[in-house]
Amino acid sequence: MGVAVEAKTVVKMFGNIRALDGLSFSFNAGEIFGLIGPNGAGKTTSLRIISTLLLPTSGTVQVFGLDVVKDAAEIRKIITYLPEEAGAYRNLSGWEYLEFMAKFTAKSKDELHRIVKEAAEICGLGDRLKDKAKTYSKGMKRRLLVARALMTKPKLAVLDEPTSGLDVLHSYHVREIIKRYVKEHGVTVLLSSHNMLEVEHLCGRVVLLNKGKIVAEGKPQELKEKFSSTNLEEVFAKVVGLA
Amino acid sequence: MFPVLGAVMSFSVQSAQESASKTAILILNHDAGENSTQFIAQLNSSLRTYPVNVSTIDDAIALLPVYNATEIIEIPDNFSQSVIAKTGVHVRFYSVFSGGGLLEGVGSSIVDALVQQYNRNLAPDVVVSDRSSIIKGKAVDIDPRMLSTFMISQSIAMPVIMMILLSYSMQIAATSVAMEKEEKTLETLLTLPMDRFAILMGKLSGSIIVAGVGALAYMIGFNYYLGSFTAVIPSGTNVDLASLGLVPSLFGYLLLGISLFVTLLSALAVAVILSAFAEDVRSAQSLVGYIYPLLFIPSLALMYLDINALPFWLRMVFYAIPFSHPILASKAVAMGDYWTAGLGIIYVTAFTLVIMYVASRLFATEKILTAKLRFRGLRKREKTPVE
Numbered sequence: 001m002g003v004a005v006e007a008k009t010v011v012k013m014f015g016n017i018r019a020l021d022g023l024s025f026s027f028n029a030g031e032i033f034g035l036i037g038p039n040g041a042g043k044t045t046s047l048r049i050i051s052t053l054l055l056p057t058s059g060t061v062q063v064f065g066l067d068v069v070k071d072a073a074e075i076r077k078i079i080t081y082l083p084e085e086a087g088a089y090r091n092l093s094g095w096e097y098l099e100f101m102a103k104f105t106a107k108s109k110d111e112l113h114r115i116v117k118e119a120a121e122i123c124g125l126g127d128r129l130k131d132k133a134k135t136y137s138k139g140m141k142r143r144l145l146v147a148r149a150l151m152t153k154p155k156l157a158v159l160d161e162p163t164s165g166l167d168v169l170h171s172y173h174v175r176e177i178i179k180r181y182v183k184e185h186g187v188t189v190l191l192s193s194h195n196m197l198e199v200e201h202l203c204g205r206v207v208l209l210n211k212g213k214i215v216a217e218g219k220p221q222e223l224k225e226k227f228s229s230t231n232l233e234e235v236f237a238k239v240v241g242l243a
Numbered sequence: 244m245f246p247v248l249g250a251v252m253s254f255s256v257q258s259a260q261e262s263a264s265k266t267a268i269l270i271l272n273h274d275a276g277e278n279s280t281q282f283i284a285q286l287n288s289s290l291r292t293y294p295v296n297v298s299t300i301d302d303a304i305a306l307l308p309v310y311n312a313t314e315i316i317e318i319p320d321n322f323s324q325s326v327i328a329k330t331g332v333h334v335r336f337y338s339v340f341s342g343g344g345l346l347e348g349v350g351s352s353i354v355d356a357l358v359q360q361y362n363r364n365l366a367p368d369v370v371v372s373d374r375s376s377i378i379k380g381k382a383v384d385i386d387p388r389m390l391s392t393f394m395i396s397q398s399i400a401m402p403v404i405m406m407i408l409l410s411y412s413m414q415i416a417a418t419s420v421a422m423e424k425e426e427k428t429l430e431t432l433l434t435l436p437m438d439r440f441a442i443l444m445g446k447l448s449g450s451i452i453v454a455g456v457g458a459l460a461y462m463i464g465f466n467y468y469l470g471s472f473t474a475v476i477p478s479g480t481n482v483d484l485a486s487l488g489l490v491p492s493l494f495g496y497l498l499l500g501i502s503l504f505v506t507l508l509s510a511l512a513v514a515v516i517l518s519a520f521a522e523d524v525r526s527a528q529s530l531v532g533y534i535y536p537l538l539f540i541p542s543l544a545l546m547y548l549d550i551n552a553l554p555f556w557l558r559m560v561f562y563a564i565p566f567s568h569p570i571l572a573s574k575a576v577a578m579g580d581y582w583t584a585g586l587g588i589i590y591v592t593a594f595t596l597v598i599m600y601v602a603s604r605l606f607a608t609e610k611i612l613t614a615k616l617r618f619r620g621l622r623k624r625e626k627t628p629v630e
Binding site: 014048051052053054055073076077079080081082083085086087088089090101104105145148 | 427
């Protein structure tokens with residue numbers, strides 16, 4: 001298994017604000033890797049840089065050997081990105097939205113149908129897929145968008161708060177889908193989450209960010225042992241100095 | 244916006260009045276009597292008159308540029324006889340028609356006033372003015388005031404259509420980008436395996452189609468609209484407006500259509516750029532509104548004014564504004580001046596290419612996500628405590 005993502009001394013400035021301060025981490029293909037941290041820690045900025053939405057001020061980031069600055073167009077062919085606050089086109093039905101998105105990747109009509117059918121299974125919206133997205137609840141929209149992110153079986157799926165707004169059952173369903181996709185289809189997943197239970201259940205390794213810097217890194221179990229904590233929430237609180 | 248318009252109009256009216264006071268008239272006098280000499284002297288008291296020693300009106304028309312004149316008065320050989328007998332005598336007034344605008348007829352109005360004054364000293368309607376026009380060096384039996392009305396209507400149509408088309412299309416273009424930000428679909432869109440320039444063209448194409456259909460509808464409707472004006476030509480008058488060059492030729496319509504289209508394209512690209520700085524649809528629409536003075540001021544001003552009558556610096560300002568050029572082109576092609584229309588197209592095309600390049604750079608970089616317009620000065624004033 002090769003290296004999926006490698007970030008080296010990444011700095012990102014927004015004016016005078018140093019959002020990322022020399023970030024360095026890497027993870028391998030086939031992993032589920034988590035970025036966790038308090039609000040404003042730099043998680044979303046990191047995900048956006050890896051997804052080629054933002055450029056690093058300095059440092060390098062490579063996705064499967066491709067540079068996010070020089071090879072951005074190539075990277076977009078092998079990744080999908082699910083923003084924390086994402087929307088669907090209001091006047092398209094669920095089916096139409098999935099078909100529209102699948103057309104960017106599918107090379108034939110058969111492949112298109114297969115992808116969309118798979119997405120329908122992932123989101124579990126059933127007959128509601130015939131309705132326009134503007135009639136969906138927040139949770140239903142999120143399920144549709146998660147399906148969009150996974151349906152094409154990308155090499156890397158970048159998921160920012162994938163289960164945000166979902167109830168317990170659907171969150172569980174999505175987590176199982178993510179695990180299945182990694183195991184069966186070799187998808188690599190980079191996710192961020194505030195849900196420590198989810199992170200513990202899903203991620204093979206995690207990185208804790210605070211104020212643009214990495215403050216802890218490792219497997220969830222190892223971190224709990226290292227910080228004498230019973231769960232990642234406690235680790236989190238101790239590391240950022242609240243406990 | 245209105246104070247600026249008022250200043251432009253006021254200056255131009257003043258300019259027109261000054262030009263009118265310097266109106267030069269050629270006198271083609273076929274009469275040998277004293278009364279025609281007195282009549283000419285009366286005209287000379289307010290205007291510059293130049294008697295010409297030619298026998299036909301065509302010969303007199305050829306002398307217009309020599310004397311820098313815009314009017315010819317042809318006094319018939321029975322003028323003095325008719326004045327003495329106080330029977331009506333028809334004096335023909337020829338006015339050069341250049342299609343410049345509402346204020347073009349000011350000089351002719353002064354001549355009318357002088358004729359009325361002459362009649363007051365004699366008896367009503369002794370001298371009856373018959374009006375003709377000189378169009379591109381040819382005398383035509385149409386009252387120039389009628390032609391002015393026609394040309395003014397023509398010159399109102401294009402600015403009105405422009406204002407409607409551009410303002411509507413710009414709102415569509417700005418909304419299409421701002422909506423992506425507001426609905427939180429932009430980030431997903433920008434990470435899809437699609438060329439960023441293709442995304443920009445996709446955003447513009449919807450507005451271009453609307454604008455293109457609008458431009459085509461305008462061309463067809465405008466042609467029909469012009470055709471309806473043949474009704475104002477008196478029956479029995481054998482006049483072909485097309486042969487006079489007062490209706491655009493097919494090539495003229497083509498130039499006009501191209502001018503309108505490239506101007507629309509530049510407006511749409513500007514709207515897209517502005518919307519990149521907005522966070523939602525409402526603020527994008529507000530930002531686009533700041534462009535409207537550049538659209539409305541030239542449209543309203545050029546409806547009534549001849550750009551050549553404006554001072555040099557003001558002319559340059561109007562030429563610099565891309566939205567002026569379809570209006571200038573509509574006046575120019577009606578008079579057969581294809582160069583003005585063509586140069587305008589070249590300028591607006593160059594402007595459009597620059598704007599499109601800026602827009603494509605915006606879409607290709609993170610600026611499309613991070614750019615925001617902040618009105619820092621306004622915020623500082625709001626924070627200042629009231630004493």
